[in-house]
Amino acid sequence: MRLINRHPGRVSATLLGLLPFLLIMLIYSLASQERLADNPNDKLLPGFEQMTAAVDRMAFQEDRRSGDYLMWQDTTASLQRLALGLGIAASLALVVGLLNGVLPLIRASLAPLVSTLSMVPPLAILPILFIVFGLGELSKVVLIVVGTAPIMMRDVAQRVRELPGEQLIKIQTLGANSWQVIVRMVLPQILPRLIDSIRLSLGPAWLFLIAAEAIASTEGLGYRIFLVRRYLAMDVILPYVIWITILAIVIDQCLRLANRRLFPWYNAGGH
């Protein structure tokens, strides 16, 4: 049988999927053991015991100086920024994208601006944000908004324009005015697509969040990673990276499930 026609079963697919993860862990632990055998104080490839110890210290013991549980404090600070930034970006994207997609007059004047803005590298204007909005929370949130909103706006407008032209004619023959076209036909059909768009923007949003935290912050996951880098504390950095990855996966899956629950017609191939 040709290779292209051979499909794994359910169980073997799961095993095949797990295999690379197990391999990476195996290779890492072998390399780590070897280095630790040479030098028990080696910092580059900490063993699992050192990492659990670090997690225990960061997450489950009060910080000696501030009395806070640092990892939770970092997590809430980062998630707050992320949620605020993405929330604002998504709302902007919905409004601008809808208007751009539905109304040709608005599109004529706004679409070129949105396209241009989406080409500006967000990190290049980070200094401007720090100068204008200061080093506080605002500039970090604004960076996420600036970084993700323009692309989501374009995406939403594109999705609106992909709705079948027949639908647009049909709803007009049912007597809809422009406002009704937006609230009864376009908006409900665009919401699940907006959630898809947010899911795709999660990656860039984390990137901008960590970049902003690395440069100017006093708490946050990105801040912590860049802080402990000075002491080569790989035993903290690696668990933090894994934690961020887990958070990203959980958020993504929550959005996916929300989309399924809220819009049953969308995911059953109804579009």
Added chain:
Amino acid sequence: MSFITVKNLWKQYGDQTVLENLNFSVNQGEFCTLVGASGCGKSTFLKMLLGQETSSQGKLLLEGNTFPREPDRNRGVVFQRYSVFPHLTVRQNVLLGLELEQRPFLGKLFGSARREALKTVDAMLESVGLAHAAKKWPHELSGGMQQRLAIAQSFIMKPRILLLDEPFGALDPGIRGDMHELILKLWGDTGTTIFMVTHDLHEGFHLGTRLLVFDKVRNDPQQPEAYGATITYDLPIGQNDRQTYKSIELSVSETARSLSA
């Protein structure tokens, strides 16, 4: 005065002539079927009736006035596909038109007004045979049921003109027969003026009161876009015979061949 008047109507896109010199009039309550090869301007003519396209020359009048330039609630339409809203259930799809009409701002009905409207909706669903599927999503329906829904959605607005653009083109032949029955029944009940575009000459002969054949009289093989189509046959149905059917079929398929060559 006739209901719809077409006078010296031409439609051109740049150098391409689609329709040339159309002249006829339609009375209220007629059921016209439009047949012809693809690319002979049937759908273009339907779009002009809908308000999506305007004529290049000549007049298209509705009770003596020019046709509105955009679609409105007096002219319903059913396309071959995408005529229903995927995010609304069958019942909500039919209710939509009533909601839009009664609530210009919200576009949604609540409470007793909604219950009242739903009575009309359910009666309509009953008459198109979709009562059992009222709570389903459109994607759960077969192609024929989706077209029934689209027809119900249009008819509930009691449009003065109903435009059908190859509505049964994608359906199985058996289902098509049921749909013909349905559309004839609703037409009989409401007396709406219907224009139906179809590929299927037999369908054109079978349905309605009047057959309009769109065809090219002149053909330039070197420059097929130079000449447009016009109406070559305008027959009241019931008076046509086997001979006419044959000669129309011959001429239409000749045009189709030369267009696709």
